[in-house]
Each structure stands twice: as C-alpha cells, then as structure tokens.
Amino acid sequence: MRILIMENDVQMSDALSNLLSEHNYQCDVAESVGDAKYYLDIRNYDLVLLGWPAGTPSSSLNVIGEIKKNAHKTSVIVISERLDKESEIDALRSGADDFIRKPIDEEILLVRIEAKLRFGASNIIEIEELIINPEEEKIIYQGNEIELKGKPFEVLTHLAMHKDQIVSKEQLLDAIWEEPELVTPNVIEVAINQIRQKMDKPLDITTIETVRRRGYRFCFPKKIG
Incomplete structure (x- = not known):
C-alpha cells in the first residue's frame, strides 16, 4: 500500500x-x-x-x-x-x-x-470483459484467470489506471520501482513484452500500444486485426 x-x-x-x-x-x-x-x-x-x-x-x-x-x-x-x-x-x-x-x-x-x-472504495478495474484486481494481483478475461504477476502486472495496472494517457518509461519506473535510479529503462520493455506474450497473444487482444519516443498507452481491449 x-x-x-x-x-x-x-x-x-x-x-x-x-x-x-x-x-x-x-x-x-x-x-x-x-x-x-x-x-x-x-x-x-x-x-x-x-x-x-x-x-x-x-x-x-x-x-x-x-x-x-x-x-x-x-x-x-x-x-x-x-x-x-x-x-x-x-x-x-x-x-x-x-x-x-x-x-x-x-x-x-x-x-x-x-x-x-x-x-475504502475498491480499486478493481473493469473494462468490458477485462477485470484487473490490484489488491489480489489477479486478472480475469471472459471469466478466465490470466497468469501475470510481479512487475508486469504492476505495469499493466498502472497503465490501466491511466487509461488513454501516454505514460513514459521514466514515469513507470518512478511509479513502480522502489529505487528507480538503480534499474535501467529496459526493465519496462521486458515487462511490456511479458504482458504481450502471456496475455495479449494467447487471448488475441491488444491492451498496450507503444507510442514512439513517448512511452506506452493502455488501449481498450480489442481483437487484433
């Protein structure tokens, strides 16, 4: 907390x-x-x-x-x-x-x-069939639980909480890592790749888009193509 x-x-x-x-x-x-x-x-x-x-x-x-x-x-x-x-x-x-x-x-x-x-009010994020529960570190899509934990989960949650906003790597580091000065921005790329490999591709959806030279944006789940 x-x-x-x-x-x-x-x-x-x-x-x-x-x-x-x-x-x-x-x-x-x-x-x-x-x-x-x-x-x-x-x-x-x-x-x-x-x-x-x-x-x-x-x-x-x-x-x-x-x-x-x-x-x-x-x-x-x-x-x-x-x-x-x-x-x-x-x-x-x-x-x-x-x-x-x-x-x-x-x-x-x-x-x-x-x-x-x-x-207090629940922090659960619900967008159509996607449910993100930060307190329990749980993601459910179309009734099925998605296995995504740790920093990738935190990155996804932070972006979802700032839906439609462009969030830079530096902002993600400051928001999620305890000592952001001790890690490189590459850890963000690794986390984003984990989200796409473990969640987006298997479910055939897009949750995060890369905005060139600016950062990342959580986009409404939609079918690829």
Whole structure:
C-alpha cells in the first residue's frame, strides 16, 4: 500500500514516514502542494495524509477535491492541531474521509489508516470483459484467470489506471520501482513484452500500444486485426 504524506512540518513528516515504513507502507513526502501534485501525477496512492496547520484558511482544503477528482478511490485523512468542531466539519465537507487531531496517537492513526484501506472504495478495474484486481494481483478475461504477476502486472495496472494517457518509461519506473535510479529503462520493455506474450497473444487482444519516443498507452481491449 502506498501513502502520500502532505505535511510542511519536516519533523512531523519524518516521524510519520518512519512510523508507516516500519509497518510496511510505501511512503512519499510532499512539503508543498506543488510537490504533492507531482507525486499524484506519476503514482497511484491508496491514501493521502494531509496536514492542515492552524492559521491557514479553509481554502487550503481545496486540494482534497483535486485529489478526489483525479483519483476518486484514494482516501484522504486530514491531520491537524485544530481543536474546534467547525474545522473537522469543514475538512469532512471538503471531501476528507477522516479527521485526526494532533498530537497524534500512533496506534490510533495506524488503526484509522487500516480501516480506510480496508473499507475504502475498491480499486478493481473493469473494462468490458477485462477485470484487473490490484489488491489480489489477479486478472480475469471472459471469466478466465490470466497468469501475470510481479512487475508486469504492476505495469499493466498502472497503465490501466491511466487509461488513454501516454505514460513514459521514466514515469513507470518512478511509479513502480522502489529505487528507480538503480534499474535501467529496459526493465519496462521486458515487462511490456511479458504482458504481450502471456496475455495479449494467447487471448488475441491488444491492451498496450507503444507510442514512439513517448512511452506506452493502455488501449481498450480489442481483437487484433
């Protein structure tokens, strides 16, 4: 599970990142809205922790709407030192899924995150007869399960989540590999080839097209020719 921490308090963001990493969550930290938008453009997040400092206007919660618009299945938990009931109401009405007050009880935070991820909206992708279930790493086409696991599955899923968009090799590396700087772009070509060999050819469909010099695009499953 991947979590984006939007918190301009460096000490707090470091503490949250360390806590979540210890519990096997993959974390990115954004200290500004600009940084957050960059991460949200290249990666899929299951949950966003949004810091809302005292003294900042309610309009700063508008970012929640932007997150939900582009990734409606992503849960958002607002964390804030604000104690008044009105602030919690503002956050929830702005689209937040939960509101947690500082100082944060680590056990409560972890339980709240587990609850949102467990009961949050499904990430299952359904396009006609093709079903991709990221949580179970399962693909079903016309009722039959397709054997595609690991990085090829993650590449297919990422492209499917960004259907009709061109995604570059660099974006795929950043989104999927833990340390993208340590691998070469050739691993993307290998993953794409695995998808075509294990899925497209046997099923006589096309799921991914290569856009020369730009990257790859998930295209609607269709019969070849």
